[in-house]
Amino acid sequence: MCTVKALSSQTMTSSPLRTLYDLPVSNNGARCRIILYKKEIPSSEVAVVSPMELGGLKTQEYLKVNPQGKMPAMVCTETGLNIAESDTICRYILSVYKDGPSFQPENPKSNLISRLHDMYLTTIQNCMYKAGPFGNFGTRKDAIAEYVKQMNVIESLIDPDDGMYLCGNEISLADATVFPSMIFAAHMLPKFDIEPPLPPNLNKWYNQLKNTDPVFEKVHDEVMSGLNAWEEKNRWHPILGAGWRDEEPATIFDKLMSGDIPATVVKQDDKIFAFKDINPAAPAHVLVIPKDRSGLTRLGKATEEHTEILGRLLVAAAEISKDKELGFGDGARIVINDGPDGGQEVPHLHVHVLGGRSMQWPPG
């Protein structure tokens, strides 16, 4: 069993050969630390230092080390090379420090799992804890669904009878790469009602490493210390799904969407629903609403979370306003009544698209 040194800014008498700028909560940095701890590389060789030592991630000093202002980054005093990408840092450490586990068994599955992780999970990992954007996914919900789907792709590559590690009985880069992300997933996904958060093979592997291997246990505790600190600072409060939920009662618009009350549907897709207003205020009068209200009882409740759906509503309104068959002419009045002073009656955000006559200004 190896001894594990504390992760902290370390005081040294002479400069280390290499400095890893990283913090305990850093997901990608954690994979580098797993390798450092497993190989018992001393801080005189690789010192793990907080980016705050250079003033923080966005300072000129740090940006010289990593122009993206992200963690981790490694400065190699010997070569003068800065490596600002976790997988490359790991492979560099493995190429320099041969003692201990190689992390590179002759099994292509290790590289495959690591690459799948970095291409499809890392790129949207922030959907669990940050404001968007979430890669190619417009909403947090969509990104989380994709995250779960991609976890299942890795799940399908695991043989539960194969051994304690992802690629059998030998630890590999895949274990170091995937484990830190699963700490986030196990902690965060239940907040979004995803239970159980990890698929069975990944769950078994994750818990076994966390509970029986002191290095993985240590890294788990490091990441969790960061997550718990965020928890205490109410970091999840502004996040739809994790911190707050739309618990307002359903409105008549839900009945129109379900068909319980008939509506003249003009247009709909996976995200929006448009129908003729029952009490038209102009020759052409269509309402466009988000199918999933997600807290948008009124426009005033919009947050960064809603950027995509707000765009979708306006694009749909633009298309509808050009539809001559609906009675629109050249242009339209697009209105969102917001709250009591705005004259809003139905607490489910809706965009009025009015046309077929010349509008007056100012409105009443």
Ligand code: 5GP
């Ligand atoms: P608000 O005043 O909240 O901005 O607009 C609500 C709109 O919903 C009104 O223009 C109203 O005529 C319309 N509306 C209310 N109930 C129904 C309904 O059952 N069917 C349809 N098609 N429109 C409705």
